[in-house]
Amino acid sequence: MNDRIKRMVDRLKVDKYPLCIEKFRIATRTLAETKGEPYIIRRAKMLSNVLNEIDIFIEEDELFVGAGASKPLGLEIDYEYGTWTQDEIDSLKQEQYSITHEEEAQLHELNAKFDDRNLVMAIGEVLYENEHLRLFMKSGLILPPWKGKKVGSGGGYAQSGLGLGPGFFLIGVDYEKMLNEGSLKIISQADEELEKIKYSNGESLEKQEFLRSVIIVHQAVINFASRYAQLAETMASIEKDEIRKKELKRIAKACRWVPANPARDFFEALQSFWFTFLLVCPSPTSAAGRFDQYMYPFYRKDKDTRKITDEEVLELLECLRIKDIKLNRVSGKANRKKNAGMAKWHNWTIGGVKCDGKDATNELTYLLLEAAKETKIPHHTLTLRVHDNTPIELMQKALEVVRTGLGMPAFVNDKSYIEFFLKNGMSLEDSREYIMTGCLDGNIPAISRTVSIGMFVVSLAFDIFMHNGINPNNGELVGLKTGYVEDMKTYHDFKSAFYKQLEYLLNLAGEKNNVELLAQRQLFPDPFRSSLMKDAIKEGKDILNRKMPFENGSVLCMIGVINVADSLAAVKKLVFDDKKVSMKELKAALDADWIGYKDLRKMCLDAPKYGNDDDYVDLIAADLYRFIEKTLAKIDTAYGGKIITTAISITSHQPGGALTGATPDGRRKGEILADGSMSPMHGMDKKGPTAIIKSACKINQDSYQATLLNMKFHPSSLRTDEDLKKLSFLIKAYFKNGGKHVQFNVIDKKTLQEAQAAPEKYRDIVVRVAGYSAYFTVLDKEVQDEVIKRTELSLV
């Protein structure tokens, strides 16, 4: 990390992030000015006005430019999702956000003036008129629970990024088109297509409006870059420092040329990429796609002509991380919990196979990893695609980054993802180009789309089932009356009744998703993103209005499946197989949150648990996952096609757990659920990493759009190169046997201290003691202290 990067990293350390209202102001004004015009044109003009008017600036040391808000490190209020009410703003101010008095007052004025619809209103109008869905929305089966028709779950979004919000869908835009063809080309293509239009059918007017809006936004994009060029030229003219002057001139030159025209070198390509990325933000899930692939030709050419060195490329890639971490996001209180604070998933996908099946690793793959390792900045996210021929050196390099404690890159299995897309009818070549969007959901750039990600709390569905359809949190009948569990005679009856309940609730979730999809389609046309999808100009349709070759119109994400599987196993074992306890007693214990049932709770905790390579429970988990996937595959979505399942918890296992009562796996009421989807319940895996992997391999993960396995390691297992190599083998073994994803947390001092204080939550931490490893929480205090001391030392 050179001095410039060090300075830039230092400047990231601020106490407060400013909330900005400039975008909201421009949007509100535009909506007023354009009343009566086609919605997509209004949205195009809104974007265009933002790009023409928003304050721009170039910060010290910056090598390429483009900020995501009107103030450095700022977040612009998004009008699209919901309204920021006073209590929500107050809660933000208590955290790391600030807003001036003046602007706060103006925000309320804007709120009052805003007479268009936002997503919450649009969905609320439908869902609150339907009894079933209203109770469903209130229950929190899909997180977070709704509080009312107009406020939804409370709060809106504030995000950095200059594009049209709120950017909920998961797509990969065609960056190559921007880098290799540029905005001018897109405009001229749209012009040509416009001329060809014959008004002979219903879609021709839609096409005309779409093409006009594409032209409007790409003109604005060119203008936006010119504004930066102008600014850089002005700054260069008064700059005393010769080196900085040169840098500013380079910026000006690039911004005069891209993204209007095809990039001519690596630097211009990067600047063009960044402008494009700024416009596919705001979105917590904007994906950069296969950055190491589409940037490689520019890198190669510059390297061959000695125009650039690896040090310079590394510096630029480090600047890119700094740029990305400045793009922030915050949502309402309830959503903040679901996704833990400023969480975002700007995913860069690296490695994997090329479309011809050969290994895609190149110098940029390594340099991107090095940039993460040097800067230790947690964004952007890196995901490494792994296949049979991924070089072991690359795996090792990736694990060196993991070892820093960054928790990245995540490792995903080419085989499993490619299989998934093939199964969904994509060609082999296209499937091999898949990228990570969001956390880990695969998509194929420009040709596939995933919309509307709902977090469905399976453990709450189980709780509702245990109460014969009643939501125990509020006494409302949200589910089916599947019967009193005390009356169920066999495990088969019990399981079948639960599955029936689950099927019913999943169908409600499907309906909820559809309402959201249709509202989004109406409210959020986005000509910029749409123009970067395959055959966009020819199709002449907004992305939300066209059928993509691969549709995952609606994806539902399952939370707490492992806890339910463990619970089913405990019930099967204790109530039905061994008959050690009656269902009545178990139910009473659960309702009492185990108070007065210590022995019964211990029996439940000792029942077989997923994560220990024990078929008794692992097969129950596999069956449950299969049932969910098959059930959803029968539910229609508003975009055509069926729901496809995904299983990543992000941080929803916390609020999901908070809504779920005590469960037969021994978990207490409100306690957090197992994280990810393939991870065991914390503290329940007793046999180390290989047993976890073997359990996870029993689940058919290929049918899921994503799964997630989190593993924890103490730094003592990652000390030498050989340790890392062995971990690579562990990953490869997992992937050869059906795994889809794994990521690693390196246990730090803080975690160990927490584990000392609350051992029951951290029973799974393994540390290497004397000659062999042991579970940290079973060690004596003084040994624990010693381990904590050593943890700091062994971290690199």
Place this chain on the structure above:
Amino acid sequence: MNKRIYYLKNIKGFVFDIQHYSIHDGPGIRTTVFLSGCPLKCLWCQNPESQELYPQLFFRYDKCIGCGECISICTQDAIKLNGNVVQTDRNLCKRCFKCIKVCPNEARTVIGKEITSGEVLEEVFSDKMFYHESNGGVTLSGGEVLLQPEFSSAILELCKSNSIHTAIETSGYGLWESMKKVLTFTDLVLFDFKHFNDDKHKKLTGVSNKVLLENAKKIWHDLKIPIIARVPVIPSCNDSILNINQTANFISTELDRSIKVHLLPYNSLGKAKYKNLEQPWNCFSGTVPSDEKMNELRNILESYGLSVKIGG
């Protein structure tokens, strides 16, 4: 099932831990089986629970709430209240383990158990896919594997017949007959060298080093089984320049220069376990060797043409 396999699978022995994803006990990803019982009494022993062959009481004094439940159930009068926690007279204890069941706070557990070689195989075999991917396998460690030769060799033979790479970790202290039996099915020996000077060796470990040095030579020259030398580095016990030179000299001339050496720095994490076993602490107050020291020792070994790794 073939008769021999049946016979092998039913041999019983004592084990105190089986550890998966062992990455410091030989090549690849391994499963390490820790056998109970050890004829040596190394001053710095970090696994005192491994010294006894039979299962024993493991007492988590920090979990004991002094409720006295265990006192009432013990027919041997072995348990007494001592302040807030109890104390067990290990000489009186008959290891009936009744007290474990009544303890409300899991303060009393057993360490070590009797198990058949077939059960060990099953546990080891479950990680086959990882051995396959990483060229790993099983490592028998201890305690001292040579103390249970029938059991050890049965496990190793069973593993071999399932194409699992086998290693043992040994102090080398045992009858050559036992050694030979165990080594018939062993692909790699991790051989501990604790001290070269016999007097010192006796003082530090309780036994002479003559037999084990002889055994090392026979393993290498007669049986031609690959060896990795493991040298624990215990400050002020065996980390003298002289000792390391002698060790290096022995390995490189009496055995072979191609033998890899692992230098294992001492750490004091095993200390608390003496309390758990209610054994008097032997007053050994080892310190952790510094990085400089470790590097110095490595340089010495390397000057003999040996290749050295710090850590296992």
